[in-house]
Amino acid sequence: MRDQIQLLSGSLIREVANAAMGREDVLPFWFGESDEVTAPEVREAAARSLRDGETFYAHNLGLPALRQAIADYVGSLHRPVGMERVAVTSSGVSALMLATQMLVGPGDEVVAVTPVWPNLTAQPLILGGRVTRLPLRARQGVWRLDMDELRAAVTPATRVLLVNAPNNPTGWTLTHGEIQAILDHCRATGTWIVSDEVYERLYYGAASAAPSFLDLCTPQDRVVVVQSFSKSFLMTGWRLGWLVVPDGAMDALGKLIEFNSSCAPVFVQRGALQALAGAVASVEPLRRHFQDCRDLLIGALARLPGIEVHAPPGGMYAFFRVAGVGDSLTYAKHLVVHHGLGLAPGSAFGDEGQGWLRWCFASRELQRLEQGLVRMRQAVEAGLPGAAAASVLR
Numbered sequence: 001m002r003d004q005i006q007l008l009s010g011s012l013i014r015e016v017a018n019a020a021m022g023r024e025d026v027l028p029f030w031f032g033e034s035d036e037v038t039a040p041e042v043r044e045a046a047a048r049s050l051r052d053g054e055t056f057y058a059h060n061l062g063l064p065a066l067r068q069a070i071a072d073y074v075g076s077l078h079r080p081v082g083m084e085r086v087a088v089t090s091s092g093v094s095a096l097m098l099a100t101q102m103l104v105g106p107g108d109e110v111v112a113v114t115p116v117w118p119n120l121t122a123q124p125l126i127l128g129g130r131v132t133r134l135p136l137r138a139r140q141g142v143w144r145l146d147m148d149e150l151r152a153a154v155t156p157a158t159r160v161l162l163v164n165a166p167n168n169p170t171g172w173t174l175t176h177g178e179i180q181a182i183l184d185h186c187r188a189t190g191t192w193i194v195s196d197e198v199y200e201r202l203y204y205g206a207a208s209a210a211p212s213f214l215d216l217c218t219p220q221d222r223v224v225v226v227q228s229f230s231k232s233f234l235m236t237g238w239r240l241g242w243l244v245v246p247d248g249a250m251d252a253l254g255k256l257i258e259f260n261s262s263c264a265p266v267f268v269q270r271g272a273l274q275a276l277a278g279a280v281a282s283v284e285p286l287r288r289h290f291q292d293c294r295d296l297l298i299g300a301l302a303r304l305p306g307i308e309v310h311a312p313p314g315g316m317y318a319f320f321r322v323a324g325v326g327d328s329l330t331y332a333k334h335l336v337v338h339h340g341l342g343l344a345p346g347s348a349f350g351d352e353g354q355g356w357l358r359w360c361f362a363s364r365e366l367q368r369l370e371q372g373l374v375r376m377r378q379a380v381e382a383g384l385p386g387a388a389a390a391s392v393l394r
Contacts, residue, residue: 004125009118012348016332020342027372028342030332032117032168032316033236034362038271039282042235045274049267058263060254062088062242066269069276070242074227077200078214085219085244087253088269090261092198092228092241097123098256099194099224099243100160104129108159111191113145115349117168120196124160132158135352136172141310141320143172147181156189164196166203166210169319169349169358171312173203176211183216183223192222198241201232201283203314204291208284210314219247231316232283233275240268290316293361293369300373301359304380316362319346321355324384328355334385341375 013030020026037043061067064083071083089095096119104110106128112121114133121131134153136143154161161182165174174182186193195213203210217223228241245253257263275282297318298311306323325331328345335341346356363369 004128008122008125011118012329013344015329016336016342016345019333019336023340026336026340026342027368027375029360029363029372030342030344030358032360032362033230034234034316034364035368036234036362036364038234038238039275039278041278042233042271042274046238046267046271049270054266054270056266058266058269060087060257060263061250062086062264063266063269063273066273066276069273070227073276073279074214074244077209078212079216081214081244082219084250085247087243087245087250087257088264088272089241089243089257090264091239092196092226092230093119094239094261095226095228095241095243096120096194096196098253098260099226100124100127100129101256101260102249102252103160103192103194103224109157110160110162111150111153111158112162113150113164113167115167115169115346115353116162116164117196118348118350120162120164121350124162129159133350133352136167136170138170141308143167143170143319145172145174145178147178150182151185154185154189154191156191158189158191160192160194161186162194162196166197166199166312166314168199168315169317169344169346169353169356171315171317171319173205173210173312173314176215179211179213179216183213183221186222190222192224194224194226196226198226198228198231199315200227202287202290202316204287204294204311205313214244221246224249229272229275232286233272233279234286235271235275238268238271240264240272290362293363293366294318296366297359297361297369297373300370301376304377306380316360318359318361319353319356320359321346321357322380322384325355325357328353328357331385332357335375335379338382338385339375339379341372341379 110124229235309320332345344358346353
């Protein structure tokens, strides 16, 4: 077994979920998905594909019709993108790994904006890369990127800059000015940018999507954008994503897909085609509902004593902290065991999240969030458990 694999950390979110094993009274808000099922017409498109016998291999890069539909969809939100720059992947996380395999080798330096979903920083380590963490800074619950710190961290020796915006877990979102500044700097250093933009449609500003590198970059820029059908189309279990890559990168990417998964299942791609066909009618209502969920949850949390929280501009998470909590894993387990409330510990996303908690507000019913808030209020009123309180002193 390689040392890089032995040294990988296990999922702290799974560790909290395991603490609730066998309990039916726990309200789970720890994972990054809604409790709403995929739309019936999307499920029917996949079922029809299976009934029609589409159970064979497909093209490495995806069905041409789906690649074109993705290109059209991306172009409706950002600058035009040709289908020759689009590759379909077997999940968004697979797209991230493919991008990392394409760009990172042993000893290469990767700078990652953190806190962040741990898979992003684990993948370069698996391939022998070195990860430098560039922390966002929280002020009164609002997370910001210090551009001077980014310029200092990303040098000509930096192979890849990893950015996830809107960010999981904080909801931090880039501005177009910051994107332009990052592009200019990485052009000067020769650094590749891998931008995870899977939450771009879950954006609560005036635009229909969060600011994207695809708004400003050219086909020649060293920019790889990662996307997924999971969040905006309620398709987490379908495991389908896509990549937008620069000119000249597709041949190499096609080889990597062949050696990883060969192709995405045809019936899953048929479902995705239907999802894109209904995007205009489905995504905006979903975004509005999630905004209602966000506003309810953030407003109620902000009224609880000792809680620091701010409404995130994007994503599907409230990231907050309770006064006095130093060890978020211990406190998250306490919430499960003693209050039946399942939240993700902030430390799952790196040391920058220690003391914070992530609550996924993508709930089909607002009442479910209200029930969780009752339990959170009871936990706050009960005070800190001994172990979590003691962790402040460690």
